[in-house]
Amino acid sequence: MASDISHTTSDKTSEIESSGTIISIDQMHKWFDDFHVLKDINLEVRRGERIVICGPSGSGKSTLIRCINRLEQHQQGNIVVDGTELTHDLKNIEIIRSEVGMVFQQFNLFPHLTVLENVCLAPIWVRKMPKIEAEEAAMQYLERVQIPEQAHKFPGQLSGGQQQRVAIARALCMKPKIMLFDEPTSALDPEMIKEVLDVMIELAESGMTMLVVTHEMGFATRVAHRVIFMDGGEIIEQNTPTDFFENPQHDRTKLFLSQILHH
């Protein structure tokens, strides 16, 4: 089992070693009022790379990925996403947001729109795609997440797992270059976690650049190139999944792993 994992990991690493940088975060700090929530974050993400971010609650992991599409604003340092720097320039922010898909813990589907309308809304209004074309694309993505039969229902009629898959389809329908996942399975009943993870694994295998905040360590082992551990607003440690789980360096990481793995 262990050798199997290390095999896939080395495979995974070689895929992306040659590709260029798509996200570059340099000496980034962020405060919520007086609270220093992110401290000196330096992170390079390569095209096609899949990163899992874990850490205790309040460690700043969600805030970090929310800075990448400017749902949160950083106060110091630089964030460059696909060659565009995040500044106060609203045009740049809109460009980056249309290139970066995001999936939330609470799904955040639009309850007043049908599933299909949820998925094709942004392509129509942001990408200016003709409605018929957008609906066709939306149906393709709904098929990809395996719920085309729910297209004309409202989100409130779906189970949590189905809603989260719609949310993934909604983000994918913008054809993003990067996908951010903010604890996508934390609000789900146990029996629905797998159906969402399956979709995410399929997406990972298609070569999407992914940053995933999650505590699903099986998922991390299977698809991640790199696992990042955060605590107290800092990146404490980052490594390949195999080394991260089998040979954690930092005491804080060891404690965290012992708490989430043995209960």
Added chain:
Amino acid sequence: MTKQYTPGTHPDLPPPTRTRGPIAWMRLNLFSSPLNALLTILSVWLLWLIVPGIMEWIALDSIWTASDRKDCWAQMNEPRDGACWAFIKSSFQLFLFGWYPEDLRWRPMLCFLLFLIAVVGILKDDLPGKRYWLWYAVAFPFIATWLLIGGFGLTPVPTTKFGGILLTLIVGIASLSFSLPIGILLALGRRSKLPALRTVCVLFIEFIRGVPLITLLFVASTMLMYFLPPGSTFDILMRVLIMVTLFASAYIAEVVRGGLQGLSSGQYEAADSLGLNYWRAHQLIILPQALKISIPGIINTFIGAFKDSTLVIIIGMMDILGLGRARLNDPEWLGLAPELYIFVSLFFFICCFSMARYSLSLEKRLATEHKQ
């Protein structure tokens, strides 16, 4: 007694008969306890005492054709035995149009017809060419103004000739329909991140809400001319419309703000994360949901504002209530106040009740969250 089923084979059974049907309903709602039974019987007895008398006065013993009050009473067993609807009938044209020239009254009537078409165009979702209906609805206020006031080929009619239901509907419809968009903008402004804009909106809303409508109407009728360049005339009806609109919009703004706050921040974030800009996000995601939450409050404000429009009497405008009161002083119809107030109440009740019913049906139609 109950049949035993092995797990997994239990069928869906109909509910017990005693929980359904009229008998069960009466038992549950009217006679659920000795006290409730007593109250039910008491209520029926009270209704028995009151309703027949009222019905006799309103319908059975009422007089519909008479030349004046005395003629009316002469037709009854005793004066005031029944309602004298002849009074309302004889003044009906006046109550409808005020002093609008008789040969031009097709214009307000056409206007009302066009208004109904505009309302249908806005409220019906599944009309073909919806976009053109909406354009028509935007154009309607201009067409209506032209039809009512005249000019450009039509005989001009000064607004001082407007009165009665015509005036009430003009004030009500114009102020309500303009107050909604203004109120939405004020609510958005109040939640804006720009401090200057926010301050202006807060001051405006709090000032307007903090001052009685009557005061604003007095300002409209007397003080406004001091602020305008000397010699300029600014139609009194227009001034009143502006004031009533601003007044209603301040209330609407707060109702809509409540709706906006009822949305989770996740909705804003989802819209942002898809690359929708501020206006698109509000148009497509935020406002449809916020307004839906606000429907009961908006309709509540509309109903209040519509009835408040009767305050224009104070500055001498003759709406349906003002005109009716003036008619009460007519020696021919002196002392028929009950008939008048029932008529005026009925008019307002029909208008307000339709708004309330429409709001309910709208809420039902838009309820998508928990639809199963």
